[in-house]
Each structure stands twice: as C-alpha cells, then as structure tokens.
Amino acid sequence: MIPYLDLQSQYRSIRPEVEKAVLDVLASGQYVLGAPVEDFEKRFARYCGVRHCVAVNTGTSALHLALLAAGIGPGDEVITVPMTFMATVAAIVYTGAKPVLVDIDPRSWTMDPAKVEAAITPRTKAILPVHLHGQMADMAPLLDIARTHGLTLIEDACQAHGARYRGQTAGSLGDAGCFSFYPGKNLGAAGEGGALVTDRDDIAEQARLLRDWGQTVRYRHDVMAFNYRMDAIQGAVLGVKLSHLDGWTEARRAVAAQYDEHLAEGGMALPARIEGRRHVYHVYAVCVPERDRVRGLLNEAGVSTGIHYPIPIHLQPACADLGYGPGDFPVTERFARETLSLPIFPEMTGEQIADAAKALRSAVATLAG
Ligand SMILES: *Cc1c(COP(=O)(O)O)cnc(C)c1O
Numbered sequence: 304m305i306p307y308l309d310l311q312s313q314y315r316s317i318r319p320e321v322e323k324a325v326l327d328v329l330a331s332g333q334y335v336l337g338a339p340v341e342d343f344e345k346r347f348a349r350y351c352g353v354r355h356c357v358a359v360n361t362g363t364s365a366l367h368l369a370l371l372a373a374g375i376g377p378g379d380e381v382i383t384v385p386m387t388f389m390a391t392v393a394a395i396v397y398t399g400a401k402p403v404l405v406d407i408d409p410r411s412w413t414m415d416p417a418k419v420e421a422a423i424t425p426r427t428k429a430i431l432p433v434h435l436h437g438q439m440a441d442m443a444p445l446l447d448i449a450r451t452h453g454l455t456l457i458e459d460a461c462q463a464h465g466a467r468y469r470g471q472t473a474g475s476l477g478d479a480g481c482f483s484f485y486p487g488k489n490l491g492a493a494g495e496g497g498a499l500v501t502d503r504d505d506i507a508e509q510a511r512l513l514r515d516w517g518q519t520v521r522y523r524h525d526v527m528a529f530n531y532r533m534d535a536i537q538g539a540v541l542g543v544k545l546s547h548l549d550g551w552t553e554a555r556r557a558v559a560a561q562y563d564e565h566l567a568e569g570g571m572a573l574p575a576r577i578e579g580r581r582h583v584y585h586v587y588a589v590c591v592p593e594r595d596r597v598r599g600l601l602n603e604a605g606v607s608t609g610i611h612y613p614i615p616i617h618l619q620p621a622c623a624d625l626g627y628g629p630g631d632f633p634v635t636e637r638f639a640r641e642t643l644s645l646p647i648f649p650e651m652t653g654e655q656i657a658d659a660a661k662a663l664r665s666a667v668a669t670l671a672g
Pocket residue numbers: 361362363364387388390391433459461462482483484485496497
C-alpha cells in the first residue's frame with residue numbers, strides 16, 4: 304500500500320535531534336511557553352520575513368486571535384471561501400462576526416478576487432483568503448481591494464508554510480498570517496500547534512495578551528481572554544523541524560513535478576503552476592469525473608488517497624444558519640465533487656510516485672472506457 308502520508312519515515316530521519324530537544328524540555332521543568340517556544344517564534348518570524356510570531360496551541364486559535372486582535376467582533380462581516388477546512392469559518396464565528404462566502408477561481412482553487420467586491424457591505428471588516436493545498440491566493444488584487452475599502456487582510460496560511468507570492472512568504476503579505484502545526488501539515492508538531500505572524504506591533508501585542516489569559520502582570524487580567532499557549536515540547540520539536548522545512552518543501556515540489564509529468568496527458572485538471580507563485584504542495588490534488596469510483600479503484604490498486612474537501616462550507620450542516628444552499632458556489636461545488644488528493648510526502652520514492660500515477664491513469668481510463 305502506498306500511504307497518503309508517512310510521518311514515521313520523517314521521524315526516523317530526524318530522530319536523534321528531536322529526542323534530544325524533547326528530553327531537554329522534560330529535564331527543564333518548564334513545560335508551557337518558555338525558551339524553546341520563544342526561540343521558535345524568533346526563527347519562524349524570520350523565516351516568514353516578518354517582525355513578530357506569536358505561538359499558540361492550534362491553527363484555529365491563531366485564526367481566532369488574529370481576527371480578535373484586528374478588532375473583529377459581533378456585527379462585523381468577514382469574507383472568506385467555501386472551499387476550506389471548517390476551522391477558517393469556525394474562527395470567524397467564535398468572534399461573533401458573520402462569515403460571508405465568495406467562490407474560488409477554477410484555476411488556482413483559491414479565493415476569486417473578481418467575486419470579492421460584490422460581497423462587501425458596510426459591515427465588512429476583513430478578507431480571509433485561504434492558501435489552499437499550499438497554493439497562495441492571488442494576493443495583489445486582494446490587497447488592492449482591502450486597501451481601497453479599508454479592510455483588514457488575514458491570510459489562512461495553515462497549509463502554506465514557506466509558499467511564496469512574487470517573492471514574499473505566505474503570512475507576510477496581509478495584516479497577519481495564521482499557521483497550523485498539526486502533525487500532518489508541512490511543518491508539524493508532535494501534537495497540536497499553531498502561530499500567527501505579523502508586522503503589526505498592535506496585532507502581535509494583542510494576540511500575546513489574548514493567548515495567555517489577558518495578563519500583563521501575573522494574576523491581573525486586563526481583558527477576558529483564553530488559554531491558547533503553546534507547549535514547550537511542541538516549541539522544541541518545531542525548532543528542530545524548521546531547519547528541515549526548506550529541504551522537505553523542495554522534496555514535495557519534486558514529487559509534484561513528477562506527478563505533473565506522469566499525468567500531463569491524462570485529461571484531468573492538475574494543480575496550477577502559476578507565474579510568480581511558489582506552491583508548497585501540502586496537498587497534490589487532481590480533478591476527475593466519477594471521483595468516488597476512481598478513488599475506489601485506486602484503493603484496490605493499493606494507493607491511499609484523501610479528499611480536501613468533500614463537503615463545501617456552505618453545505619455543511621453546522622453552517623446551515625449562514626443561509627446558503629446548493630448552487631450558490633458552482634466552482635466550489637464542482638471542485639468538491641471531483642477533487643482527489645494523491646499521496647505526497649517528502650520521502651516518497653520515484654517508484655511510489657510512478658505507481659500511484661499509473662494506477663490513477665488506468666482507473667480514469669477504465670471508467671472512461
Ligand atoms: C489545518 C487547518 C486549520 C486549522 O488548524 P488546526 O491546527 O487544526 O487548528 C485552519 N485552516 C486550514 C486551511 C487548515 O488546513
């Protein structure tokens with residue numbers, strides 16, 4: 304079986320470094336925030352090309368705090384996309400604001416800038432594009448719209464560590480960028496983790512306050528806040544893994560390039576290669592008709608796959624009160640029906656890539672024939 308991802312083989316490649324870092328934390332007696340987390344924050348801020356990084360316990364918390372720190376709350380509207388993980392929209396709902404959805408563009412599978420202005424109302428406070436699968440949204444027009452209308456722009460970069468847009472790193476283009484370090488992400492902790500990065504002093508300061516119970520002085524709580532702190536062990540593991548991220552990203556991009564080659568003539572939509580955007584392939588997805596039958600055939604052929612995501616946000620039972628229905632976002636709905644994520648991880652061999660691609664081509668041909 305070709306696995307969808309293989310975290311154990313990554314662990315084997317860095318085991319001595321990770322074990323030392325974790326044992327040092329266990330011996331230190333300091334298990335929450337502390338030196339390993341501060342060290343990781345400094346290095347991740349530098350990696351993203353911004354002044355501040357605030358490490359938290361999940362990517363969802365990073366989104367929640369970025370929105371709160373930008374002053375978003377009840378009565379406000381935040382524009383995002385229906386093709387994302389639930390957390391993007393949940394974080395908006397946590398603030399009391401209302402998520403307003405706009406469709407994705409059929410080529411990049413990210414927010415369609417041409418659809419945004421029609422969704423702006425006097426209540427709109429922010430735009431929250433998602434760099435889906437590691438492909439960055441079209442930031443230049445989105446930043447223009449944000450500037451013109453005085454809106455905050457927050458990047459959901461939870462799948463896009465190290466992705467770039469015209470030379471700028473994901474998370475550094477908007478007012479704030481949010482990352483998840485869930486184990487399966489391109490940079491993953493040994494458990495849950497997240498961070499927000501920003502050049503804005505006010506957002507960084509507010510996010511720091513909100514992640515740790517609103518305390519500037521111990522046991523004096525200036526605002527009603529949260530426990531969103533990062534564990535020291537996760538900071539230590541992430542510190543080790545950050546040094547390997549660029550190498551892993553290059554390996555993912557090489558896997559994607561081989562898939563592109565094997566699948567070029569297969570008659571299916573592949574991840575777009577767009578001038579000026581560096582895709583980091585958290586997910587390598589194709590679009591195929593009869594996706595579920597293709598997936599079944601691949602499974603029989605020993606190839607594990609995923610679907611990101613089968614049900615768009617506006618059709619999720621939990622989002623019924625947003626008031627959308629079937630047909631509202633046709634590009635997203637078609638994508639949700641046809642998208643299929645192929646195995647991808649840095650340690651994947653050329654043989655595994657060729658076998659997975661061959662199985663996919665033969666499944667598509669079988670169903671077409
Ligand atoms: C993973 C992810 C999140 C949430 O991150 P958690 O660390 O799981 O809370 C948010 N948005 C997107 C697009 C994600 O992929």
